[in-house]
Amino acid sequence: MSGVGPVEPGEGTHVRDAPSAPRPRRGPLERYFEQHRRAVLGALLISAVLAGSGYLHATRPRPESPPAPPHPSQVTTVAYLNPQAVDVETDPRSFSFGVEVTVESDPPVTVTRISQPYAGLSVTSDPRTPFRTKAGSPRKIMITMRVTECGKVPRNVGLPFLDVTLRNTHAIQMHSFILGPRYAQDLSHALQVACSNDFR
Amino acid sequence: MRQRSLIAITAALAAGALTLTACGSRDDDGGGSDSGNGGTTVVIGVDAPLTGDLSALGLGIKNSVDLAAKTANKEKYVEGVTFKIEALDDQGQASVGQQNATKLVANDDVLGVVGPLNSSVGEAMQKVFDTAKLVEVSPANTNPALTQGVNWQKEKVRPYKSYFRTATTDAIQGPFAAQYVYNDAKKKKVFVIDDKKTYGAGLAATFTEEFKKLGGKVVGTEHINPESKDFSAVATKVKNSGADVVYYGGEYPQAGPLSKQIKEAGAKIPLVGGDGIYSADFIKLAGAAGTGDLATSVGAPVEELPSAKEFVANYKAAGYKEAYEAYGGYSYDSAWAIIEAVKKVVEDNDGKLPDDARAKVVDAMQNVSFDGVTGKVSFDEFGDATNKQLTVYSVKDGAWGTVKSGTFTG
Amino acid sequence: MNELPQQLVNGLLLGSMYGLVAIGYTMVYGIVQLINFAHGEIFMVGAFGALTVHLYLLPDGTSIWVALPLMLLGAVIVSVLVAIGAERFAYRPLRGAPRLAPLITAIGLSLALQQAVWAFYPEAKSKLPFPQIEGGPFSIGGATIQTGDIFLLIAAPVSMAFLAYFVMRTRTGRGMQATAQDPDTAKLMGVNTDRIIVIAFALGAVFAAVGGVASGLKYGQIDFKMGFILGLKAFTAAVLGGIGNIYGAMIGGVVLGVVETLATAYIADIPGLDKFGSQSWAEVWAFILLILVLLFRPQGLLGERVADRA
Numbered sequence: 001m002s003g004v005g006p007v008e009p010g011e012g013t014h015v016r017d018a019p020s021a022p023r024p025r026r027g028p029l030e031r032y033f034e035q036h037r038r039a040v041l042g043a044l045l046i047s048a049v050l051a052g053s054g055y056l057h058a059t060r061p062r063p064e065s066p067p068a069p070p071h072p073s074q075v076t077t078v079a080y081l082n083p084q085a086v087d088v089e090t091d092p093r094s095f096s097f098g099v100e101v102t103v104e105s106d107p108p109v110t111v112t113r114i115s116q117p118y119a120g121l122s123v124t125s126d127p128r129t130p131f132r133t134k135a136g137s138p139r140k141i142m143i144t145m146r147v148t149e150c151g152k153v154p155r156n157v158g159l160p161f162l163d164v165t166l167r168n169t170h171a172i173q174m175h176s177f178i179l180g181p182r183y184a185q186d187l188s189h190a191l192q193v194a195c196s197n198d199f200r
Numbered sequence: 201m202r203q204r205s206l207i208a209i210t211a212a213l214a215a216g217a218l219t220l221t222a223c224g225s226r227d228d229d230g231g232g233s234d235s236g237n238g239g240t241t242v243v244i245g246v247d248a249p250l251t252g253d254l255s256a257l258g259l260g261i262k263n264s265v266d267l268a269a270k271t272a273n274k275e276k277y278v279e280g281v282t283f284k285i286e287a288l289d290d291q292g293q294a295s296v297g298q299q300n301a302t303k304l305v306a307n308d309d310v311l312g313v314v315g316p317l318n319s320s321v322g323e324a325m326q327k328v329f330d331t332a333k334l335v336e337v338s339p340a341n342t343n344p345a346l347t348q349g350v351n352w353q354k355e356k357v358r359p360y361k362s363y364f365r366t367a368t369t370d371a372i373q374g375p376f377a378a379q380y381v382y383n384d385a386k387k388k389k390v391f392v393i394d395d396k397k398t399y400g401a402g403l404a405a406t407f408t409e410e411f412k413k414l415g416g417k418v419v420g421t422e423h424i425n426p427e428s429k430d431f432s433a434v435a436t437k438v439k440n441s442g443a444d445v446v447y448y449g450g451e452y453p454q455a456g457p458l459s460k461q462i463k464e465a466g467a468k469i470p471l472v473g474g475d476g477i478y479s480a481d482f483i484k485l486a487g488a489a490g491t492g493d494l495a496t497s498v499g500a501p502v503e504e505l506p507s508a509k510e511f512v513a514n515y516k517a518a519g520y521k522e523a524y525e526a527y528g529g530y531s532y533d534s535a536w537a538i539i540e541a542v543k544k545v546v547e548d549n550d551g552k553l554p555d556d557a558r559a560k561v562v563d564a565m566q567n568v569s570f571d572g573v574t575g576k577v578s579f580d581e582f583g584d585a586t587n588k589q590l591t592v593y594s595v596k597d598g599a600w601g602t603v604k605s606g607t608f609t610g
Numbered sequence: 611m612n613e614l615p616q617q618l619v620n621g622l623l624l625g626s627m628y629g630l631v632a633i634g635y636t637m638v639y640g641i642v643q644l645i646n647f648a649h650g651e652i653f654m655v656g657a658f659g660a661l662t663v664h665l666y667l668l669p670d671g672t673s674i675w676v677a678l679p680l681m682l683l684g685a686v687i688v689s690v691l692v693a694i695g696a697e698r699f700a701y702r703p704l705r706g707a708p709r710l711a712p713l714i715t716a717i718g719l720s721l722a723l724q725q726a727v728w729a730f731y732p733e734a735k736s737k738l739p740f741p742q743i744e745g746g747p748f749s750i751g752g753a754t755i756q757t758g759d760i761f762l763l764i765a766a767p768v769s770m771a772f773l774a775y776f777v778m779r780t781r782t783g784r785g786m787q788a789t790a791q792d793p794d795t796a797k798l799m800g801v802n803t804d805r806i807i808v809i810a811f812a813l814g815a816v817f818a819a820v821g822g823v824a825s826g827l828k829y830g831q832i833d834f835k836m837g838f839i840l841g842l843k844a845f846t847a848a849v850l851g852g853i854g855n856i857y858g859a860m861i862g863g864v865v866l867g868v869v870e871t872l873a874t875a876y877i878a879d880i881p882g883l884d885k886f887g888s889q890s891w892a893e894v895w896a897f898i899l900l901i902l903v904l905l906f907r908p909q910g911l912l913g914e915r916v917a918d919r920a
Contacts, residue, residue, distance in 0.1 A: 071504040074575065079609050117383030118414075154414045159375035161606060176379075176606030178372065178588075251728075253833075255735060396890055422874075423888035427839055429829050432620040433874035434889050440613045453737070457829060464747065464756050465616075484739060487830060 072166035073175040075104040075135075080179040083186045084142060093147040095190040099162070099179070102138040109133050112172070113165035114143065120152030121145050123162075130167075150195035156188045239280035240553050244269055244538055245304040247297060247315035247325065250289035253453035256481050257317055260525030261339060262287045265314045267511075267518055268535035278543040280551055285535075286310065290321050297321035301328035310334065311553075311561050312538030314531055319343035320398035322363075330360040333559040337364045337537055339530035342475060342498065343402045344371040347582040356582060362562045364583040366530045366537070366574065368498040368590055370399075372608050373474055374406025376590045377447070377496045380604065381472055382414040385494070387445035391420045391438045393458065394449035403474045404449030411447075419443045424454060431458045435465035444469050451476035456485020463489035470494055470594075478526045483595055490595045494603070497526055499574050500589045501602040505529075511573040533572035537579075541565045612752065617875045618868065619753040623828070625867020626766035630821035631844035632851070632859035633773065634814025640790045640854035641810045643709070647716035648696055650841015651723035652689050652815050656822030657740070657832040658727060659688025664741050674743050678761070678823075681741075685819035692723070693815035697808055720838070727834040737833040740826035762824040769817055770860050777856065782809060790854070850900050852910025861911060870896050 033040055081098035103109045112130040116123050126142040133139045143162070147153055154160075161178040246265045248258035262285075269283040288304065290297035297316050304310045305328060312335045316322050322341040329336045338346075347365065349357035381387050390411055394404035401423075408418055420441040422434050431454075438446055439462070446462060448455050448471055455477040462471065471486075471493045478497040483490050502508040508529055515524050524531075541564035545557060554560055569578040575587045588608035593600040634649045663684030668677055700719050704712045727734050743757040755763065777783040788796040789806045797803050825840070826832045843866065844859075851862025873895035878887025886894070903911060 070506060071500075073605060073607070074500065074504055077607070077609055117379065119383075152415075157375075157379075157413045158410045159372060159379065159608075161376075161379060174604065176376075176604065178376065178606055178608040180609060251735060253736070421888075423890045425890040425893065428889065429831075429836075430620075430624050431889070432624070433617060433871040433892070436613050436616045436620060437875060457831070460830060464754075466747070466754055481736065485737060485831060487739075487742075 069107050069168060069170040070105065071171050071173060072109045072168040073173045076109050076133075076164075076166055076175070077102045077104070078162065078164060078177040078179070080183040081140070083190065091146065093194045094144055095194060096142055096144040097183070097186060097190075099141050099143060100138050101133050101141055103133045103135045106135045107169045108135065110167045111141075111164060112167050113163075113174075114141075115163045115165075116145070116160070117163060118152070118154055118160075120147060120149035122148055145190075147191065147194045153191055153195060155191060155195075158184060160184055160187055239282060241282050241284055241309055242278075242311050242542055242553070243284050243286050243307060243309040244535055245307075245310045245313035245315070246285055246287040247290050247300045247304070247313060247321070248287070248317045249292040250287065252291045254292045254317060254451060256479055256522065257340070257525050257527060258289075258292075259522040260528045261315065261317060261531040263518075263520040263522060264339075264511075264515070264524050264528040264531035265535040267515055267520075268532045268539065270518070271514070272536075272539045277539060278546055281542060281546060281553070283539065284309075290316055290318075292318050292321065294318075294320050294324035298324040298328060301325040305329065305332040305334055311542055311557055312337065312565075314339060314534045314538065316341070317527070318397070318399060319346060319402065322346055323398055326360045326363050330362045333362055333556075333562055335362050335364065335538065335541065335558070335562045335565050337366060337534035337565070339366050339534045340475070340527045341365050341399075342367050342370045342373060343398050344369040344406075345398075345402070347584050358582045361583075364534075364537070364565055364579050366534050366572075366577060366585045367475070367527070368588045368608070369584060370403045370406050370474065372588055373496055373498065373590055374403050374408075375410035376606055377472060377474065377494075377592070378407050378410035378414060378416070380494075380496070380592050381445055381447070382411060382416050384604065385445070385470075387416075387470075389417045389419045389441075389443045389445070391422070391441050391443035391446045392418055392449070393422045393424060393434065393438075393446060395426045395451070395454060396423045397426065397450065399474075399476060400448075400450035402449070403476075404447060407447050407449070424450075424458070426450070426454050429454075429457050431461045432465065434458070435461040435467070438462050438469075439465045439467040443467070446471045448473045448477065452479045452482035452485065456482045456490070459486040459493055460489045472496075475526055478593060478600065480523065480525075480600075483598055483600070486595070491597075493595045495593050495600065496590055497593060498590060499529065500605055501591050501593075502529065503602075504605075505573070505575065507571060507575075508573050529573035533574055533577045536570065536572055537565060537568050537577055540568045540570055544568075613875065615751060615753040617871050619755060621868030621871030622864060623759050623762055623867070624871060625847075625864035626762055626860075627821055627824060627828070627840070627863070628844050628847040628866050629860040629863025630766055630769060630817045630824070631840060632847040632863045633769075633817045633856055635845050635848040636851070636853055636856055636859040637810045637814050639848070640856075641786065641793075642701075642705075642807055644701060644712050645716065645845065646696075646701075646811075646814075647713070647841065647845075648700075648719040648723060649814060649818060650837035650839075650844065651720050652693050652696075652837070653818040653822045653825075653840060653844075654832075654834065654837030655692050655723065655727065656685040656689035656815070656819030657826045657836065658731060658734070658822075659819070660685035660823045660826060661738060661740060661832060662688075674741055677741065678743075682820070682823050685823050686816050689815040689819035689822070690812045693811045693818075694808055697811040702804075702807075720841070724834050724838065731834070734834050737831045740830055740832050742830055743827060756828070758827040758830070761827050765820050765824055766860070769820055770857075773813070773817070773856055776813070782806070786810060846896070846900055850903055850910060852912040855910070855912045858910055858912035865899075865911070866896055869899050 079100045081100055084096040084098055110130050110132045114123055114125050114129055124144045159178050161176040163174055163176050165174045244265060246262050248261040249255055250258045250262060266285050269285050272283050288300035290300055304313055314337055317340045319341045322338055344352045347358060349359050392404050392408050394400040420437060424431060424434060446469060448458060455473050459471040473495050475497040478495040502512060511529055511532055541561045544564040545560040546553060566579060578586045580586050591605040592603040594603050631653050638644055638646045660681035663681045664677055696719055700715050701712050704715060745757045747754045747756050777786060785801045785806050788801050789803050793803050847862035847866045848859045850866055851858025870892040873892045874889040878884045
């Protein structure tokens with residue numbers, strides 16, 4: 001290996017402190033301060049007191065506000081019950097099923113709208129929306145769907161859902177309830193019946 | 201020829217280097233929790249990617265578990281037991297995860313493990329934990345096969361009794377995304393891309409199936425290499441396919457650049473993904489092009505849950521450097537589920553840990569039920585969370601905003 | 611719409627990047643018969659050097675047109691310093707050692723550089739955003755080119771022309787050819803071979819730095835392991851083109867990039883091969899091509915040795 005390493009500093013070689021800069025001449029600001037010492041100090045004191053009290057005011061202990069009521073979607077469950085017999089004579093393209101709306105805790109939740117996202121299907125409910133549900137008293141709702149256009153209806157979906165608009169004193173939300181595989185089966189069965197060629 | 205044999209050796213070495221660096225393990229001792237109230241120490245293992253691309257999510261998991269352990273210690277939640285965490289880094293690699301699992305099993309103080317993040321890693325760890333009867337609760341694995349067996353679509357069979365998760369599965373997430381994209385966003389032609397990993401490919405498959413059933417058209421499919429960052433060829437294909445939406449099954453390190461390059465190629469269509477892309481880092485990587493991209497993620501939005509607000513406040517107060525990210529609440533709940541199970545076991549045994557504590561904890565876990573950060577936490581017969589909520593988010597003004605949520609009540 | 615022009619452009623751009631890095635492999639190999647596996651990391655530190663200039667040395671809001679030359683300069687300085695340092699402290703002491711020793715040193719150095727950036731560069735544990743050139747994409751003959759790619763499109767041929775001029779016309783370049791042909795004789799003829807070797811490393815680093823900046827501009831992000839995969843690809847490109855040959859490196863890179871892109875785009879359309887057509891298979895096709903080339907033309911597309919051609 002060749003090459004020269006860095007030269008080691010010998011004894012007594014050390015970096016000298018740079019001489020401190022000479023005191024700058026007094027600027028206009030300082031001269032002003034000299035002349036109005038009292039007024040300046042007074043103003044400073046007043047602003048300090050103001051700032052301090054402002055801080056104390058802003059951070060003063062406040063009474064705990066009561067916890068906001070929960071979002072409606074967090075306390076509401078919509079569970080699928082079973083398909084309902086319908087009077088085929090009146091409208092062969094309709095079918096109904098029951099769901100149960102449960103609210104777990106107060107305040108009561110109002111269902112303002114029930115819909116479902118597929119084109120070619122319209123939805124009505126009994127009782128009609130809006131209706132209120134209180135905690136502890138589940139409501140059974142009958143939902144009736146009517147096929148308006150068979151060509152647009154998905155025949156065999158895996159996880160269909162209902163879009164439900166919920167409202168309580170805290171918020172209004174649209175929430176999807178995925179009703180599970182049994183609902184999916186019943187729905188596609190009902191759609192097949194409704195759109196079969198038997199009555200066309 | 202000397203040169204040529206040198207090249208051959210080099211090529212072999214190169215291939216070796218590729219695999220070796222993929223397996224190199226880097227251990228990381230998690231910040232130990234405060235101890236102090238004496239008695240027995242119970243260690244909660246954590247396995248997550250703490251370094252590398254997915255570390256944003258992984259560190260959020262680790263910190264949240266740490267917060268749960270600290271909270272339990274502070275409240276003296278289990279009399280006579282101090283909780284500590286041991287965090288191991290799996291780098292998102294199944295092989296590393298398996299080594300970590302073996303390590304955690306070997307430590308007798310470990311009575312439960314939170315993790316991992318990746319479904320592929322979870323797959324590799326399950327058996328190790330199950331043989332040792334050590335409970336594993338994943339906050340983030342969403343592949344259905346982990347709890348319901350590989351044939352979950354036909355017949356659900358739980359493969360491992362010691363595996364639980366707090367996250368919702370892709371059996372719900374994929375279809376939920378499909379419904380949203382088809383019905384609400386009114387997109388009818390999709391180009392499906394995945395990264396071929398357990399999570400990504402599984403999610404893309406459940407999405408595709410539902411999208412087709414709804415009447416949508418799949419105009420192209422593509423599998424990308426997660427090591428790559430040049431997706432220009434794929435982006436050009438997407439553009440020429442005439443798709444009006446892209447679904448990506450995978451994680452944000454690839455999803456971000458993919459979204460950017462697809463838009464650069466001239467296809468101004470949204471990219472939709474699952475919980476794996478629901479990270480602030482996605483927006484950073486996708487840049488301005490990411491606006492309008494969608495992600496579904498497990499759980500309800502934090503602002504809707506009062507319990508979650510408390511978690512967010514405590515997390516901030518604890519001063520963790522990294523954000524809690526998508527799985528923070530689930531990780532806290534996973535750790536808390538273990539704490540609840542340990543509490544039950546200790547109380548049933550006159551305040552002491554029994555000799556077969558691990559097996560008892562597994563049994564206790566099945567019946568755990570409490571109000572957690574993400575809502576009610578309990579597990580069904582497969583070890584899946586009973587609380588199944590999902591939310592659609594979209595990128596607006598450089599941040600994820602809530603679009604719509606849903607609950608599975610089947 | 612025909613996507614072939616766009617896919618060719620995609621491949622050309624990707625390939626130019628491979629080519630820029632491959633030049634470093636091929637030059638060092640041509641002169642000292644060393645495969646410098648740390649070269650991918652030289653590319654990576656170059657990108658980080660450019661980012662450092664942008665983040666820490668330039669005031670916020672500097673126009674990219676002012677910043678870009680300075681970033682490029684920063685990238686070149688960092689890359690060249692690291693490359694010369696590697697040559698001086700890692701490879702030179704092993705000059706007389708068996709071939710495997712420097713090779714393994716190179717792999718070790720590659721990991722060390724990666725981990726050093728990972729550990730010490732602020733926030734390098736995740737991907738870092740790289741400044742972008744504003745402005746919309748340009749459309750040329752049915753293909754779209756991003757503003758970020760224009761730099762690469764200009765830099766690659768300019769670098770190539772400069773290198774060709776340097777090797778052919780300058781005194782140092784001729785010294786390089788001589789050293790490549792026969793280092794001992796060159797030494798006897800008064801060529802300072804140590805200096806030539808350093809220059810070869812430095813020149814390779816310059817091109818890697820240009821590639822690093824191009825990569826940052828193109829993908830909008832850099833990370834500590836960006837050099838690893840790219841380094842392997844570039845090495846493959848160098849072998850494909852004929853290692854030791856500087857033109858071969860560029861051509862090998864372009865061929866590799868185009869093959870990968872076209873494999874992604876078209877293999878799936880061939881009946882029976884739809885399973886093997888996705889991007890995750892593109893590298894497999896690229897390596898199949900490499901094997902075929904090496905089977906029928908073991909010296910690579912353009913043959914070995916910088917001296918025979920350059």
